[in-house]
Amino acid sequence: MNLLIQDYNDKLKVLVTGIAGFIGFHLTKRLLDEGYSVVGFDNINDYYDVQLKLDRLKELGIEEKDNQWISNKSNLKFVKADLLDKEILLELFETQKFDYVVHLAAQAGVRYSLEAPQKYLDSNITGFLNILECCRNYPVKHLVFASSSSVYGLNSKIPFSIEDRTDSPISLYAASKKSNELIAHTYSHLFKIPTTGLRFFTVYGPWGRPDMAMHLFTEAIINKKPITVTDLAMTRFLMPMNKALELVLFALKNGKNGDTFVQKTSAATIKDILTAILEIFKKPNYKVEIIGTRHGEKKYESLLTREEMARANDLGDYFRISKDDRDLNYDLFFLKGNKKISKFSDYNSDNTNQLSVTQIKKILLTLDIFNKIKLK
Numbered sequence: 001m002n003l004l005i006q007d008y009n010d011k012l013k014v015l016v017t018g019i020a021g022f023i024g025f026h027l028t029k030r031l032l033d034e035g036y037s038v039v040g041f042d043n044i045n046d047y048y049d050v051q052l053k054l055d056r057l058k059e060l061g062i063e064e065k066d067n068q069w070i071s072n073k074s075n076l077k078f079v080k081a082d083l084l085d086k087e088i089l090l091e092l093f094e095t096q097k098f099d100y101v102v103h104l105a106a107q108a109g110v111r112y113s114l115e116a117p118q119k120y121l122d123s124n125i126t127g128f129l130n131i132l133e134c135c136r137n138y139p140v141k142h143l144v145f146a147s148s149s150s151v152y153g154l155n156s157k158i159p160f161s162i163e164d165r166t167d168s169p170i171s172l173y174a175a176s177k178k179s180n181e182l183i184a185h186t187y188s189h190l191f192k193i194p195t196t197g198l199r200f201f202t203v204y205g206p207w208g209r210p211d212m213a214m215h216l217f218t219e220a221i222i223n224k225k226p227i228t229v230t231d232l233a234m235t236r237f238l239m240p241m242n243k244a245l246e247l248v249l250f251a252l253k254n255g256k257n258g259d260t261f262v263q264k265t266s267a268a269t270i271k272d273i274l275t276a277i278l279e280i281f282k283k284p285n286y287k288v289e290i291i292g293t294r295h296g297e298k299k300y301e302s303l304l305t306r307e308e309m310a311r312a313n314d315l316g317d318y319f320r321i322s323k324d325d326r327d328l329n330y331d332l333f334f335l336k337g338n339k340k341i342s343k344f345s346d347y348n349s350d351n352t353n354q355l356s357v358t359q360i361k362k363i364l365l366t367l368d369i370f371n372k373i374k375l376k
């Protein structure tokens with residue numbers, strides 16, 4: 001197959017998978033502004049409104065005409081294909097000789113993973129393996145991939161092993177992201193593939209995903225339906241899009257083989273997010289149904305475990321967790337403890353700075369959904 005992608009000049013070339021998605025779209029704009037050339041890859045699946053994905057592509061200057069995807073920029077190209085299509089991926093890597101890969105394409109969503117488990121194994125695990133295999137065959141300077149705050153699930157307060165690990169993912173989405181971190185670790189160790197995982201958490205900004213809580217609550221009011229909430233005391237980390245993009249760029253430039261980066265950030269309770277939305281709509285007594293925590297949901301998110309906090313490098317805005325390079329002398333690690341670890345707690349959305357209702361309102365008013373409605 002000939003992908004007919006013309007060669008670029010000497011600009012650094014980045015493959016962005018998931019370009020039609022929320023983060024991939026914003027990242028592409030940013031990379032082009034910074035002078036990179038971008039090849040975008042996406043299967044434009046229908047997990048949420050396909051038109052939103054096509055509109056994002058159009059905003060980037062990419063459109064389908066006569067069964068061909070055309071870009072109005074010489075330094076931006078688009079390939080519509082699936083991560084499962086290894087042949088296309090290999091051809092793309094062979095012909096394009098990417099400098100960097102930012103792998104964002106994935107089946108997102110915690111709740112949907114209960115309904116469509118196969119999609120998570122296909123896109124998130126086999127798809128990721130295909131990207132790693134391409135990087136193994138056609139080496140790149142760095143592969144940055146999206147992980148998630150979901151990687152840590154239950155047991156977060158119980159020291160049940162020598163490292164007090166808390167990785168008990170409680171959804172298939174979480175398990176697939178945790179697997180990505182483990183598989184990346186293995187590949188970077190075995191084949192010296194320079195990888196950095198980024199643990200993202202609720203990213204907000206324009207052109208956002210309609211499956212996120214802030215959108216769902218707002219849609220409910222617009223459609224005059226009750227708002228469904230699981231637990232008002234639930235906390236979630238929040239990350240503005242510009243910080244997410246800074247993190248990707250930082251990782252591309254500074255990531256070392258096998259790193260995980262975590263952005264320091266604030267969190268909010270669901271109660272305050274809800275209050276902020278109801279205040280914006282001036283509907284303080286709007287009908288809210290509290291249904292309790294559903295299977296696969298957790299009260300708060302942990303971005304770093306206590307053990308990771310103890311060995312993380314504090315880089316100001318970020319924590320860097322380097323690859324665990326200890327050897328396999330288990331006796332040493334079982335017989336000798338590390339007193340330093342006891343001084344740390346995990347980094348979670350309950351023990352970090354909480355945004356006020358006023359701060360949340362400011363955030364909400366940056367989202368498109370609030371531009372669509374006429375607020376009195």
Ligand SMILES: NC(=O)c1ccc[n+]([C@@H]2O[C@H](COP(=O)([O-])OP(=O)(O)OC[C@H]3O[C@@H](n4cnc5c(N)ncnc54)[C@H](O)[C@@H]3O)[C@@H](O)[C@H]2O)c1
Nearest residue numbers: 018020021022023043045082083105106123146200202203
């Ligand atoms: N947005 C967030 O708040 C957030 C939080 C934590 C982690 N993440 C992770 O960051 C990454 C990007 O998130 P997003 O919000 O932009 O998600 P998104 O769903 O908007 O974008 C993902 C894109 O990947 C594409 N895709 C999915 N499976 C594919 C496949 N098999 N082949 C080709 N393309 C495929 C989809 O069509 C979509 O356009 C994902 O890996 C997600 O899990 C995002």
